[in-house]
Amino acid sequence: MESELLSDEQAEHIVTTARTATGDSLRSVTYFTRSDFDQLYLREDLERDADLNTFVGHEWRGYRETQNAYQNSELGRYKFTVRAFENGYLLRVAADRKGVLITTDGLSMQSYEEIAEALQRMLAEDSGQ
Template sequence: MSQLLPDEAADRLVSTCRTTVGDNARSVTFFTRTDHEQLYLRDDLEQDADLMAFIGTERQDFAMASDGYSGTELGEYRYTLRVFENGYAVRIDGRDKGVLVTSDGMELRDFNHLASAVSATLEEWEGED
């Protein structure tokens, strides 16, 4: 049961990520500028990992990325991809909320599909706020 999102929204977000990423999905964490909640964690992963430092870094970078890249010739900021030895972390930002999805190996086009699907879901909720 989600505390930051209505259950239906949390379920839809996890479903969107799992449908897009498939069995490569490791975790899905929803966050705002002040709080976070892990919505999904794959069964074969450490269930008691401390997310505070990890999410804290993403939260700090959350506002900086959108504001810092605004108006550049690169176009509109879409998402952040971090590459690690054992997987990837993809952060997709909305206006005042975001989603961090961790995964096993994927192709770049898969990250683009994931970012588009999550962004569309976030935009729907932002329109309802």
């Protein structure tokens, strides 16, 4: 899928990172900013009927609320979110102005941690942080 928010190279890098880490468990990859999003990948056996506008909006607000709520937590700095659903899992990795949502079939927590770390590095490199 072509992205309007990223270069083809950046979009491909995100999808390749997700595919490499998840294999056939990867369901979808969506890149988002504060005001827009692009679905970069959707597995062939899935319907293209999801309301991504509402979904991404909720995840963006959720990221901001989580950042604020846990900023002084003894658990340390917030890193990423994994949500469990009836038909799969969602991984949200975000930075101040952008983020990535990945949906998968089941993976180990270690796999989600590895994917999140790789995506966090990419988001930081893209920002020049």
